[in-house]
Amino acid sequence: MTDSEIVALAKERQDYFGELYERYFDQIFRFVFKRLGGLENEAGDITQHTFIKAMANLNKYEDRGLPFSSWLYRIAQNEVNMYFRNSKGNYTVEIDERKFKDLCEEAEINYMSSEQQEQLVQLLNELEQEHLDLLELRFFQGMSFKEIADIYSITEPNAKMRVYRILEKLNKKWSDEK
Amino acid sequence: MRKFSIHKENKELEPSEEQIRRHKDFSRLHHDYERLTKRGKKPIYQDPKLYMLLVLIGIILLIIFLED
Numbered sequence: 001m002t003d004s005e006i007v008a009l010a011k012e013r014q015d016y017f018g019e020l021y022e023r024y025f026d027q028i029f030r031f032v033f034k035r036l037g038g039l040e041n042e043a044g045d046i047t048q049h050t051f052i053k054a055m056a057n058l059n060k061y062e063d064r065g066l067p068f069s070s071w072l073y074r075i076a077q078n079e080v081n082m083y084f085r086n087s088k089g090n091y092t093v094e095i096d097e098r099k100f101k102d103l104c105e106e107a108e109i110n111y112m113s114s115e116q117q118e119q120l121v122q123l124l125n126e127l128e129q130e131h132l133d134l135l136e137l138r139f140f141q142g143m144s145f146k147e148i149a150d151i152y153s154i155t156e157p158n159a160k161m162r163v164y165r166i167l168e169k170l171n172k173k174w175s176d177e178k
Numbered sequence: 179m180r181k182f183s184i185h186k187e188n189k190e191l192e193p194s195e196e197q198i199r200r201h202k203d204f205s206r207l208h209h210d211y212e213r214l215t216k217r218g219k220k221p222i223y224q225d226p227k228l229y230m231l232l233v234l235i236g237i238i239l240l241i242i243f244l245e246d
Contacts, residue, residue, distance in 0.1 A: 014211075017202045025202045033193045040193065044201030052211050084180045094185040118186060125181045132180065 003068040010058055017055050024069055025029065025051070028076050034141055035080045037093045046083060050076040068149030077151065084129075095140050103139040109174055125171050130171040131166045139165050 003020070010016035028050055033043040053075050054061075061071060084091050100117070104110075109120065124132070137143045137151070149159035223229060 021204045021207060026198050029198050030193055034191050038191050040197050047201060048207055048210065051207050052214065055211050056215060092179045093180055094183050096191065097184050100184055121182050121184060124202060142238050
């Protein structure tokens, strides 16, 4: 059965939602787990909340030809952001050095010393949270522009343009800093 | 507020299958959903509008009874 068929059935009978849960729990859990930097229990709770919200709002879901998972990612994204907002003080997410280097390459920022890396992370942390979300999805979650576009309900070129504008902005800040 | 920091061990941040299994439980989800969305009806004394309506009906009946 396709996702659309199961969604239609789940709107009538909640039991069918279990099939969607089975299909997408693992990938949503992985997504949340990585965004939280590996906090297992919190990732479990947030993933459960994501599916509860999806179940509660399933009747509002409209099939616009986008994958059902992109709707779940959007809910999960909001849940994680709410978690960050509610966390007291700053919440630190560890990022892989290799992925950070990929980001630098795309932003046309040359390879740098550890000290400079720290400075650049500092600049990254000064970006707006919405911009950080996009960079995180692209570089630290390794999502394609198509997947990002589906989550934000925008076109693929638009997703690409947004990411590259943020990289340009980061590059400019970096040049000013130096 | 979220902040980034770099880790250099170059390990992939991926949950294990065991970690995923530990949290994957549709019956719990269903139970939580029922608990959140289908709470029992409020008792009358916790519903001010219904409570006031019953008091009003009581007063009207009492007045009718006393007039007779």
